[in-house]
Amino acid sequence: MAIPVLMPALSPTMTEGTIAKWFKAEGDVVASGDLLAEIETDKATMELEAVEEGIFAKIIVAEGSEGVPVNQPIAIILGEGEDTSAADMVIVDTQSLTTPDTDVAPADKVEPRQTAETFAPQANGKRVFASPLARRLAGEAGLDLSTVTGSGPRGRIIKKDVDASLAGGAQSSVPALLPSDSQSPSQATVLNGKEYTETPHSNMRKVIARRLTESSRDIPHFFLTIDCEIDGLLSMRRDLNDRAPDGEGTYKISVNDFVVRATALAIKKVPMVNVSWTDAAMRQFKNIDISVAVATDEGLITPIIRNSDQKGLAEISIEIKSLAARARDGKLAPDEYQGGGFTISNLGMYEVKEFCAIINPPQSCILAIGAGEQRPIVNDNAVSLATVMSCTLSVDHRAVDGALGAKFLQAFKALIEDPLTMIL
Numbered sequence: 001m002a003i004p005v006l007m008p009a010l011s012p013t014m015t016e017g018t019i020a021k022w023f024k025a026e027g028d029v030v031a032s033g034d035l036l037a038e039i040e041t042d043k044a045t046m047e048l049e050a051v052e053e054g055i056f057a058k059i060i061v062a063e064g065s066e067g068v069p070v071n072q073p074i075a076i077i078l079g080e081g082e083d084t085s086a087a088d089m090v091i092v093d094t095q096s097l098t099t100p101d102t103d104v105a106p107a108d109k110v111e112p113r114q115t116a117e118t119f120a121p122q123a124n125g126k127r128v129f130a131s132p133l134a135r136r137l138a139g140e141a142g143l144d145l146s147t148v149t150g151s152g153p154r155g156r157i158i159k160k161d162v163d164a165s166l167a168g169g170a171q172s173s174v175p176a177l178l179p180s181d182s183q184s185p186s187q188a189t190v191l192n193g194k195e196y197t198e199t200p201h202s203n204m205r206k207v208i209a210r211r212l213t214e215s216s217r218d219i220p221h222f223f224l225t226i227d228c229e230i231d232g233l234l235s236m237r238r239d240l241n242d243r244a245p246d247g248e249g250t251y252k253i254s255v256n257d258f259v260v261r262a263t264a265l266a267i268k269k270v271p272m273v274n275v276s277w278t279d280a281a282m283r284q285f286k287n288i289d290i291s292v293a294v295a296t297d298e299g300l301i302t303p304i305i306r307n308s309d310q311k312g313l314a315e316i317s318i319e320i321k322s323l324a325a326r327a328r329d330g331k332l333a334p335d336e337y338q339g340g341g342f343t344i345s346n347l348g349m350y351e352v353k354e355f356c357a358i359i360n361p362p363q364s365c366i367l368a369i370g371a372g373e374q375r376p377i378v379n380d381n382a383v384s385l386a387t388v389m390s391c392t393l394s395v396d397h398r399a400v401d402g403a404l405g406a407k408f409l410q411a412f413k414a415l416i417e418d419p420l421t422m423i424l
Helices: 084-089 132-141 159-167 203-218 231-242 255-269 313-328 402-417
Strands: 003-006 016-022 035-040 045-049 054-059 073-078 119-121 127-129 189-191 194-196 221-229 275-277 282-284 290-292 294-296 299-301 342-346 365-379 382-396
Touching: 016 203, 035 073, 132 159, 203 299, 221 402, 231 255, 231 382, 231 402, 255 290, 255 313, 255 342, 255 365, 255 402, 290 313, 294 313, 365 402, 382 402
Parallel strands: 290 342, 342 365
Antiparallel strands: 003 073, 016 035, 035 045, 054 073, 119 127, 189 194, 221 382, 275 282, 294 299, 365 382
């Protein structure tokens, strides 16, 4: 019988996805484990593997289609000896899907050669075949895709082609259209005497907005701030980096790496902040998995340092850099950004002195790190200068009370101000 290939749920929060690329064409032989498609979610781009073998008989949802619901059939695989007419027995409503262009026929009416590509209309009327990611990047940069040479199958333009054109100084003579938009970003609209342009929300931005709204509305936040003197930490950081080996495996420890390490050890001392509230019970996490906020072009994502308390500064540093790079490229696997128990958000590198962060549900705490700056302090009735860093803990009052949050910050401050204890 015909075997439908369904839009997979690549994460617990995923409700829909985008078909970024088909790796198989209609009529291809498929073996279990073969790559079928590249799926864009709200957070990352993942590859879909075949779990059945047979003939890749029909593409139901065209490459580039957005908003495809989870568990909806997107293609059909036929078993050995089955007639292709069996694929027509799988009924699916594709009318609600957003296809790469308004004049594209529904996927089940498109010829096989057309389903393997997606195109971006240009203002000069020329049709250019490009991946959804390439189209988005070109739109953001104002790059005319008709000036780009594609290196993908049948000359299809992919991300590296756009990057190469931008790096080579290619300029847009006619701005490209944004995905799902009907006008160039350079064409301003006037409303009440004010000009503006609009950029459609990405799936990732929509999810971020929804989750932050829910968190701010439904979680009773309270905030605790503590100041930490970090001159000793900065001195140790310089010494450790001077001792870093050359070549492969080297590291460059940042203040944020110390913060992650200190947070992990403070949680170990005060484990009741490593919890999640549910309506039925308090969920206590045994592992200390710390989410680290990373800014990307699409929005904030929080890759996770698993078992942070069991890792040294160098290991934490290398892992954070690797996760952050893949987060910005949209290449994180779901288990690399889902399931953390505690989040750190650091804006110190932007010279932000102090801020309050919104909790990342279902976690109960997020620690906001400000910039280290020279401030006057008083010790033994004498005024002196010290480098001071303000840290603000946002807390879900349902799960963690004020005294417990303060106890955690005391443990954190002690570790930050005596960094040698972090490596003992």
